[in-house]
Amino acid sequence: MKLSKLISHLFTHRKIPEIDINSIQFKSTLVRKGDVFIAIKGYNEDGHNYIKDSILNGAVAVIGEKDIKSLSVPYFQVKDSREALGQIAAIYYNHPSSVHNMIGITGTNGKTTTAYMVRHLLQSSQKSCSLISTVTNYINGMELIATATTPDALELQRILSLSSDEFAVMEVSSHGLDQKRVEGIHFDFGIFTNLSHEHLDYHHDLDQYFKIKSELFYRLKPQGEAIVNSSSPWGTKLIEKLRSDGIPVFTFGKSPNDTLQLHSYDGNSIINVSWQGERLDLKLNMPGIYNVQNALAAILVALRIGINFQSIKNSFETFTGVPGRFEVYKHSSGVTFIVDYAHTPDGLENFLKTVRTNHDKKLIHIFGFRGKKDLSKRKFMLQTSVFYSDEVILTIDDLNGVEKENMVSELYELSNRWGKGKTRIIVDRTKAIEYAWENASDEDYIVVTGKGPETYMEHFALPTETDEKTIKFLFAKQASHS
Missing domain, CATH: 3.40.1190.10 (Mur-like, catalytic domain)
Structure with missing residues (x-):
């Protein structure tokens, strides 16, 4: 595709050179000879800092928001690089x-x-x-x-x-x-x-x-x-x-x-x-x-x-549900696990209310918070859990670069302020699930929320990578010892 076809709608008063374009990239490391590089200012990195790298990798044209002069390839300034990327990608892939x-x-x-x-x-x-x-x-x-x-x-x-x-x-x-x-x-x-x-x-x-x-x-x-x-x-x-x-x-x-x-x-x-x-x-x-x-x-x-x-x-009548959304795992002992992605105050309340409405035995809730995410919702989610659950186990979700000690400290602070004596902290997520399983009685419900089908980003004690696989591992472990 010619560069003129790709970007002429953005620059109606500028002559666009008839350059052959192979692809579009906004990550400089992926640029190859004949590509257009679109520089985007992100939240951790600024693509404008990698324009020279993109040219060294073979970019034949560059688009960005900053006023940049004297590049060795044509440069086109736009008001919004993200908006330009979407429009250009739509043209490149033929709408x-x-x-x-x-x-x-x-x-x-x-x-x-x-x-x-x-x-x-x-x-x-x-x-x-x-x-x-x-x-x-x-x-x-x-x-x-x-x-x-x-x-x-x-x-x-x-x-x-x-x-x-x-x-x-x-x-x-x-x-x-x-x-x-x-x-x-x-x-x-x-x-x-x-x-x-x-x-x-x-x-x-x-x-x-x-x-x-x-x-x-x-x-x-x-x-x-x-x-x-x-x-x-x-x-x-x-x-x-x-x-x-x-x-x-x-x-x-x-x-x-x-x-x-x-x-x-x-x-x-x-x-x-x-x-x-x-x-x-x-x-x-x-x-x-x-x-x-x-x-x-x-x-x-x-x-x-x-x-x-x-x-x-x-x-x-033939819809079987969604991975990680109210997924039920029943054990022959009578204990039931439910895994759900609920990770907002409203979503958690809807989920726990539904479980509590349909179950009058003991309800144990295991969940944690994700690093660098909305801090303002944590108090409300713990209060909701304490209201509907008989026992609450706070644990680790993805840290996302937050120091584990800081996250654990916050869990204890939340527990002390809002736990009402119902809260236990087990930092390792897999051990939290194992503890609940080992201490559950017949007809207890153990619900694990926050990750759904997502893969663990942290290293935990048990050799598993999702909440579902942790539950199945514990079921299999007990069966092998029976």
């Missing part, structure tokens, strides 16, 4: 979002579960569907390892260009929106699940967080539609905002005014909903009102696509 039916899902909680549900409903109706999610990516039926909730703009455009699937369902995080990772992508449907306390270390306050989340719905295609949870106060605010701006909105919730109305939920698995005068009972295989809301979002987008009510009902 892949235009050939797919794009479904973007945003919200604090429920993005992954809703994405898996939507994909399942589509595939059950013989519609091919790519998935880009926190847990994993599926393209053309093949699984690809996920590196972020929303991949960087270059990787995202590349993945979509590889897909021959009719639909593409993707989680769209607030970080992904703010960092312009979805620049150059336009959506047929935008789904809003909910909004609550999270990422305030990054967004500063909920109003700013909401504003960023709202941006997804201004990336809809001309005929695009918004699917919004009216049960969320922030959803109600979004509905008003979008409708005032002339964006088509379809809602789900308990109100007679909702496009898809929830009439009843039996607290276990059966919901009754109505759509265009037709009422239907559906069975869900994931408990909790929060999963009901995720299902409603998936159902409504499927209905808007044209899948009929009965097909949706049949599809949900």
Whole structure:
């Protein structure tokens, strides 16, 4: 591809040299001969400091935000390098979002579960569907390892260009929106699940967080539609905002005014909903009102696509859940483990409330906090755990560069202030799970939250790499000694 085709839309008053371009890079170490290097100022590194390295590696043109003179290759200054990267990547990969039916899902909680549900409903109706999610990516039926909730703009455009699937369902995080990772992508449907306390270390306050989340719905295609949870106060605010701006909105919730109305939920698995005068009972295989809301979002987008009510009902009967989301591991002794990704105050309360509602025996909760993440939520999460649990074991999550001693010190401080005598600290995550297992009685529930299916980033005592594998290791260890 010629450089002029790639960037002429950014520089309408400048003559662009007819240089052949091999690829686009924003990491100087990946630059090879014939590439364009886009310098991005990150949070830890500034790509502008690596421009000379990129040229030494073979870059034939450079794009950046700073006013730089006298480079040995053409340099083009832009206002926002991240925005430019997304736009240029879309051109380089021939605007892949235009050939797919794009479904973007945003919200604090429920993005992954809703994405898996939507994909399942589509595939059950013989519609091919790519998935880009926190847990994993599926393209053309093949699984690809996920590196972020929303991949960087270059990787995202590349993945979509590889897909021959009719639909593409993707989680769209607030970080992904703010960092312009979805620049150059336009959506047929935008789904809003909910909004609550999270990422305030990054967004500063909920109003700013909401504003960023709202941006997804201004990336809809001309005929695009918004699917919004009216049960969320922030959803109600979004509905008003979008409708005032002339964006088509379809809602789900308990109100007679909702496009898809929830009439009843039996607290276990059966919901009754109505759509265009037709009422239907559906069975869900994931408990909790929060999963009901995720299902409603998936159902409504499927209905808007044209899948009929009965097909949706049949599809949900074969939905087996999401890795690391309310995954249950029962042992013959009567002890039950549940692993869940819940890592926000709202998500944790919904999860623990669901477990407590369906279980009146002892509940043991194991969780920790991630280094360099939102500190303001920790008190509320511990208070929630103490309220619903009989015993709380605080442990280590990913340190992310924070000194272990500092994290452990904070755990003790939190425990002393808010633990109410229910809290125990076991620093090693695998040993925390082992302790709970060795001290559990028949019919106890042990819940482990915060990581879901994620691989451990720290080195722990047991030879395992996820919460699931730790549980299975302990089960196998006991079986071998029986």
